[in-house]
Each structure stands twice: as structure tokens, then as C-alpha cells.
Amino acid sequence: MAACHSLTLLNGELAGDPLDLKMFESTGWTLEEPAVPETTNYELLTPTIVRPSRTANINVDDVHLPLEVGIVQQHQFVSSLQRASVVARILGEDVLRVYCKGAPEMIRTLSKKETVPEDLDEILHFYAEKGYRVIAVGTRMLEKTHRELQKMTRDEVECELEFLGLVIMENRLKPATTPIIRELKEANILVVMITGDNIHTAVSVAKECGILAPGERVVHLCVESSGLVPVVCCESSRHGAPIGRRTALTRSWRSVDSGRGSSRSALTDSEAPAEDPNYKVVMNGDTWKVLREHYPQQVARVIERGAVFARMTSDQKQQLVTEYQALGYYVGMCGDGANDCGALRAAHTGVSLSELESSVAAPFTSADPDIVCVARVLREGRAALTTSFGVFNFMVAYSLTEFFSVAFLYYFDSNLTDFQFLYIDVAMIVNFAFFFGMTEAYRGKLCKIPPLTSLLGLVPLVSLIGQMILIGVAQYFSYFALTLFPWYERHLYEGDEANECWENYAIFTVSMFQYIVMPIVFSHGAPYRRSVVTNKHLMISIIIMTAVSIYITVAPAKFLAEFLQLKMPNDILLSYIVLAVAAFHFVIAVFFERVIVQYLMERKEMVPKCLKERRVRKTPHLIIKRELTDSDYLECDSGIKFVREGSSGK
Structure with missing residues (x-):
């Protein structure tokens, strides 16, 4: 526990894998990286030395003093190998010692059979099902010189171990974990656990944090050898029951001849997963490998119901992220280790919970090592998308409004003057566009309905077209009010x-x-951005420009009227009518956008999704979800069948 790790000193502070750091701190030992060569003791130029401190809980009566352990060779943790090891030498000894730690099932295969306890599986399951993280440790003696050690491969070093025991660690959930997962699930976001831990530990933690909800059936996919091809079998249990034993479900598996020279399986029990739409699938990395190689047509359906993927290697984590993306999901990934780098890089949004290796691969790094940042990234992302749509609609509407004004005046042989164009484009539009995006993200709970991702959907088109109609009507009413005055004469072209x-x-x-x-x-505003009134810069700009526009409309100074080339009306009543038309247009425009478009069409979903965005109808994961929920009989090319007993006479 004190020597087998990859910790190092950075500015006098220990840094490295959080698990290694906690394990080392629990020993009470100290770590030194001397700058002065000590070739006499360890045959290395710069060995890492660990030694017990005065507070260390160790019996030194049976060892010679001073007790120092020099680490002469390191084999980093590799997720595919599920282990890490070091070769060390105790000061004063002539032999090398190998210290190895890793997954219990892996350390057992590398250890001598006589050193492995017979009740290892029972003890392992006992702690794993309680949510503890379990690591096995082993050792061996090497009567080799340093030069002979350099010629040995890793497999030659990590073999014939003496199984020492299990290190049990309680990895408690952070206080914010369960509430955040609950918020994500309430927002209809699929939450999946991908871990390198034991599957029983992973399932226990998943139940504790809410990834596996009460009442959900847990289906454990496992691999068994049958003929030429491995067969994926099921173990099923209700929430809260262990999944380590076969239920009556597995007695109904039977061999099916697929006509391809290999054995397949069929599931026909009355408690088959297809009967219960709330079942969740858990599996380990070995099952995932077999599933992708021999049952590729089933992968999409399995991961659609997936909840826990344990003992996954770095490559398998990346494969799983890619498979979810192929189903049309936008995938976010959180990780804090080197074995998460591939998945963090492959995901649409990768968030590193550590400032070590994973932070290099992930575009985001959280200052706090918890998943609160996930909800924040989602809020900020949704706000950014909504802001982009708003700015686009604003710029399009501004261009069309100016086009309407010019087209209307062309009918009367007139146009906007150069300085009127300049006032609109610079003083108003540039000003508003600059402050438009300063509205912050919504701080409440995540909304179940994600923001639209297409500008060509029915909702954004109705919004834009509706606003343009209101703008055209308001401009017409302003002209119509002008025609009611007796002094009005239609303009005729008169040169300059x-x-x-x-x-x-x-x-x-x-x-x-x-x-x-x-x-x-x-x-x-809500549910993606805060209210526009919270954007102080934009509101101040709007208030100032409103005051200036009222001044220009009612009683501008003579030089300003000449500058803008305005021909003021003979009756000030027209100015007040223009203000009334503008105020009425403001009320109707806000009502149309907030009530009809945003509330009824978006929140209440009065418009079907297929009309909102055409791509929704062809999203693969929605099609699979409907099939898994509605079908009584599902069969794929792989030969695996899920039959709901008791339905349609079956």
C-alpha cells in the first residue's frame, strides 16, 4: 500500500491518482524523491523512497532499522490488464520484491493457487454488494540483479505471486451526487455508469445514487462458453436483491440452431426483460466484448436499456460512447483518470474531474471534483444555443424590417435617408447585438424539453414569420393614421x-x-436563460434608445431633424399616434412570442415533435425505445429472442 503506486511530488505536495493518494495517506508513510544519486543502495540514479513516519501503524520489532523501501521499477496501471505493480528493494536486503495490486479476479489468476483463500469469492461479493471498492494485493521475491530485471518483461515480473489479501475502501458518494443525478433523470437525460470497478460494487453504488431506481428490474448480462461462440446469458433481480445468482429466468434458456454452425440462445421466460419496460441492463467488459463481436445487431437495444457497465477498459469506454452517439444521443462524459481519456475525447462534451491526465483530453475541467459541473455545463450549453438562435432571429428580423420600410417607401417614390440608415445600423442594431448574449443561463432545474437545434423547424419559422407580420401591420397603421389628417398630401418625386x-x-x-x-x-428567458430584465447592459441600452427615439418622434431639435432629413408633421397628434402604435405593437409582439410560441408551442408541446424538427422522426434511439416498449415479440438476426409470455396467446 505504501510502495505500489504512481505518486510523485509536485511543489512539495503529493500528486497522482486519487485512489493511490488516499491509500498511501492511510499508511502514514512518507515519500521522498532525492535529488542526490544513491547508486550504492539501489543501483539507480534517482530512486523514489518511501519510509514509515513516527505515526505509522507498523510493528518495527521484526525488521531492521532504518526501514526504507526504494522503488526501482514501476509498471503503471493499465485498464486492459487491470493491475499495477512496482519492483522495490528494502534497504539492507539483496533481493528484490514485487508488489502488485489490481482487480481481485486478475490478482487471483497471477497468484499461486495455494495462497488464494477458498472463500475469496464469498468475501469479495459480501463487500462488493455493500458498495465497497475492493482491491487485491500480492507479492513475490525476485533473486535478480538490477540488470537482469531490466531484461524481464512485465508478464515475467507479475506472475507466481503470493496472494496477500484484499484492501477494502469505502468510496462514499459526495453530497451533491445523488441530487444532481436525480435532476438529470427528471430532465429525461439518460444517466449511465461506466467504471472499472467490480460489477457488484458498481450496481450497489448505482442503486445508492439513483441511477438504478426503486422498482426497476436489474438484468445482468454475462458470458458463458457454448460451442464455438460465447453465449450472452441473463441474470435478473428486482431492485435491492443481489444479481449474483441465477433466477428462474435462466432455466428457460434453450439452444437455438441459427443455421450458421454455432449455438445461439433464446429467452422465453415469463419474467423476460421485454415484459417489464422498466428493466435496466448491467454488464462487464467481457460481456461487452462478446456482444460487439458476436451479436452486433443487439448492441443498440442493450445499451438503450443500459445502466451500469463495469470492468470496462479505456478502449471499451470509448467504444460505448461511440455507440451511444451512433444512436443519435448527444453524449457527455465525466472522468478523472487516465483510462477515461479516450471516452472524454470521443464524447460531445468531456468534463475532467481531475487536473491530471484526464484534463488534457477533456475540453472542460472542473475546479471541484464532483458532478455538479454537469448540470452547469448543460445549463450553459442550452443557454448558448438559445442565445445563438435569438441573435440569428434578431438579425434576420432587423434586415427584413428595414426591407419592409424601404419597400413601403419605394411605393411613394421615397426611401430612408443615409443618416437614418446610419442611426438604425450603428446606434441601435450594433448596440443591441453586442449586449444580446450577456443574459446568463437559467439557474433553476433543468427542463425536460431540450432546446430546438434546427432553424428550419416549425416553431422558429412561426416565430419569425409571425413577428414580421406584426411589424408590417404596425408600419401600415402608422401610415394609415397619417392619411386621416386633412393636411396630408401624397408625396411625389421632386429630385434631390x-x-x-x-x-x-x-x-x-x-x-x-x-x-x-x-x-x-x-x-x-426560462427555462434556458434568465429573464431579459436581468441583462443590465441590454436594458440600460434599450432604455436610452427608447428615450432618444421618443425625443426624435415628438420634438427633435431643428439640427437633429435636418440631420436625419425628417419632415415633421403639421399636427403633433400624429407623433402621439405613432407612439401608441409602437406601444400596441410591443404588447402584441411580446404576447405572441411568450404565450403562443414559447409557452404553448414549446413548453406544452402543442406542436408534435415530428413537425418541430424533421430529424426527430428518424432518431435511432427513439425508434428502438418504442420497439422495446411496444413490441410483444422481438427478434434480431443474432438469434436472441425476447418473448413476452401471456400476450397475444403466447
Whole structure:
């Protein structure tokens, strides 16, 4: 426990794998990395030395003093090998000692049979089912010189071990883990555990943190050798019951001739997984390997119901992430070890919970080593996506609004003046677009309905088209109010001053307020972003531009009117009517966007998903989920059959 690790000193502090760090700290030993060569003692230039401190719980009566252990060779932990080892020399001894730790099933295969206790499986299951993390340790003596050691392979070193025992560690859940997982599941986000731990430990932790919910049937897929091809079998239990023993489920497995010269299996028990839509699948890395090699057509259906994947190697973790992506999922991955790097890199969003190896592969690194960051990443991602859609709609609506104004004035042989264009584009649009994205992410619970991911869906098109209709109607009413005054005369083209007319005043002044309304309308708030009123910079900008626009509409200074080439109306009543039209347009536009589009069409889902986004109908994981829930009889090319007894006369 004190020597077999990969810890090192960084700025005087121990750094390395969190598990190794906790194990080493529990021994009370100290670690030194001397800078002065000590070739006399260890035949190495810079050995790592560990020695017990005064507070270490060790009986030194049977050993010579001082007790020092120099680590002369390290074999790092490799997930595919499920073990790590070191070769060390105790000061004063002429022999080398091998210390090895890893998965109990792996250390047992490397140990001498006579040193392995007969009740190892029973003890291992006892602790694993209680959620403890179990590591086996072994040792051996090597009467080799340092040069002979350098010529030995890793397999030659890690063999013929003396099985010493089990290291039992209680890996308690962090306080924030269970609430975050509950929040993710309430938001209809599939939560899966991928771990290198024992499957019984993983299932126990999954039940404790809520990945496996009460009432769910746990189906354990395991591998058995049958003929030429390994067969994937099932063990089933209800939540809270152990899954280590066969139930009546396995008695109904029978051999099926697939016509391919290999044995297959069929499941026909009345308690088959297909009967219960709430069942979850757990498996280990060996089963995953067989499933991908011999039953590739079943992989999608199995992982759709997957909950716990234990004893997974680094490559297998990456394969699982890739398989979920192939089903149309957006995959996020959390990890804190070197064996998580492949999966972190392959996932759409990888979050490292450590500042070591995994932080290099992951685009995000959490300052705190817990999964609270997952919910935050989701909130920020959803807010960013909603902001992108809002900015896009704002820029499109601004362009179309300006187009409507120009097209309307063209009918009267007029147009917006150059400085009117400049005021709209620079003073208003650039200003609003800059502050638009400063609204923070929503801080409440994650919404069950994810934000839209297509600009061509029905909802964004209805929103944009509806707003443009309201804008066109408001501009028409502003002109219509102008025609009601007796002093109004239709503008006719008169050369250089063609743009100075009352029609220009009516359209330009009402359109100024429409550009102010748009950033408010398209700044959607909950459940993805906070309310637009919390964006102080945008609100201050809107208030200032509203005040300036009112001033220009009602009583601008003479130089300002000349600068904008405005022909003021003969009756100030028209100015107040323009303000009323703008205010009425604001109320209707906000009501349409917040109530009809955002509340009814998005939250209440009055529009079917197939009309929201066309791609939803072809998402593979939704198709598989419907098949697993609705089908009474499922059969694949692999030969595995799931039959629901008692249905349709079966």
C-alpha cells in the first residue's frame, strides 16, 4: 500500500491518482524523491523512497532499522490488464520484491493457487454488494540483479505471486451526487455508469445514487462458453436483491440452431426483460466484448436499456460512447483518470474531474471534483444555443424590417435617408447585438424539453414569420393614421429632396421602436436563460434608445431633424399616434412570442415533435425505445429472442 503506486511530488505536495493518494495517506508513510544519486543502495540514479513516519501503524520489532523501501521499477496501471505493480528493494536486503495490486479476479489468476483463500469469492461479493471498492494485493521475491530485471518483461515480473489479501475502501458518494443525478433523470437525460470497478460494487453504488431506481428490474448480462461462440446469458433481480445468482429466468434458456454452425440462445421466460419496460441492463467488459463481436445487431437495444457497465477498459469506454452517439444521443462524459481519456475525447462534451491526465483530453475541467459541473455545463450549453438562435432571429428580423420600410417607401417614390440608415445600423442594431448574449443561463432545474437545434423547424419559422407580420401591420397603421389628417398630401418625386416626406416620418419613427422591441422579443428567458430584465447592459441600452427615439418622434431639435432629413408633421397628434402604435405593437409582439410560441408551442408541446424538427422522426434511439416498449415479440438476426409470455396467446 505504501510502495505500489504512481505518486510523485509536485511543489512539495503529493500528486497522482486519487485512489493511490488516499491509500498511501492511510499508511502514514512518507515519500521522498532525492535529488542526490544513491547508486550504492539501489543501483539507480534517482530512486523514489518511501519510509514509515513516527505515526505509522507498523510493528518495527521484526525488521531492521532504518526501514526504507526504494522503488526501482514501476509498471503503471493499465485498464486492459487491470493491475499495477512496482519492483522495490528494502534497504539492507539483496533481493528484490514485487508488489502488485489490481482487480481481485486478475490478482487471483497471477497468484499461486495455494495462497488464494477458498472463500475469496464469498468475501469479495459480501463487500462488493455493500458498495465497497475492493482491491487485491500480492507479492513475490525476485533473486535478480538490477540488470537482469531490466531484461524481464512485465508478464515475467507479475506472475507466481503470493496472494496477500484484499484492501477494502469505502468510496462514499459526495453530497451533491445523488441530487444532481436525480435532476438529470427528471430532465429525461439518460444517466449511465461506466467504471472499472467490480460489477457488484458498481450496481450497489448505482442503486445508492439513483441511477438504478426503486422498482426497476436489474438484468445482468454475462458470458458463458457454448460451442464455438460465447453465449450472452441473463441474470435478473428486482431492485435491492443481489444479481449474483441465477433466477428462474435462466432455466428457460434453450439452444437455438441459427443455421450458421454455432449455438445461439433464446429467452422465453415469463419474467423476460421485454415484459417489464422498466428493466435496466448491467454488464462487464467481457460481456461487452462478446456482444460487439458476436451479436452486433443487439448492441443498440442493450445499451438503450443500459445502466451500469463495469470492468470496462479505456478502449471499451470509448467504444460505448461511440455507440451511444451512433444512436443519435448527444453524449457527455465525466472522468478523472487516465483510462477515461479516450471516452472524454470521443464524447460531445468531456468534463475532467481531475487536473491530471484526464484534463488534457477533456475540453472542460472542473475546479471541484464532483458532478455538479454537469448540470452547469448543460445549463450553459442550452443557454448558448438559445442565445445563438435569438441573435440569428434578431438579425434576420432587423434586415427584413428595414426591407419592409424601404419597400413601403419605394411605393411613394421615397426611401430612408443615409443618416437614418446610419442611426438604425450603428446606434441601435450594433448596440443591441453586442449586449444580446450577456443574459446568463437559467439557474433553476433543468427542463425536460431540450432546446430546438434546427432553424428550419416549425416553431422558429412561426416565430419569425409571425413577428414580421406584426411589424408590417404596425408600419401600415402608422401610415394609415397619417392619411386621416386633412393636411396630408401624397408625396411625389421632386429630385434631390425626394426622401423628405411625411410617409418617411411615419415609417421611420415607428420602425425605430420595432428595432427596440426585437431584442426583447427574441431574448427568451426560462427555462434556458434568465429573464431579459436581468441583462443590465441590454436594458440600460434599450432604455436610452427608447428615450432618444421618443425625443426624435415628438420634438427633435431643428439640427437633429435636418440631420436625419425628417419632415415633421403639421399636427403633433400624429407623433402621439405613432407612439401608441409602437406601444400596441410591443404588447402584441411580446404576447405572441411568450404565450403562443414559447409557452404553448414549446413548453406544452402543442406542436408534435415530428413537425418541430424533421430529424426527430428518424432518431435511432427513439425508434428502438418504442420497439422495446411496444413490441410483444422481438427478434434480431443474432438469434436472441425476447418473448413476452401471456400476450397475444403466447
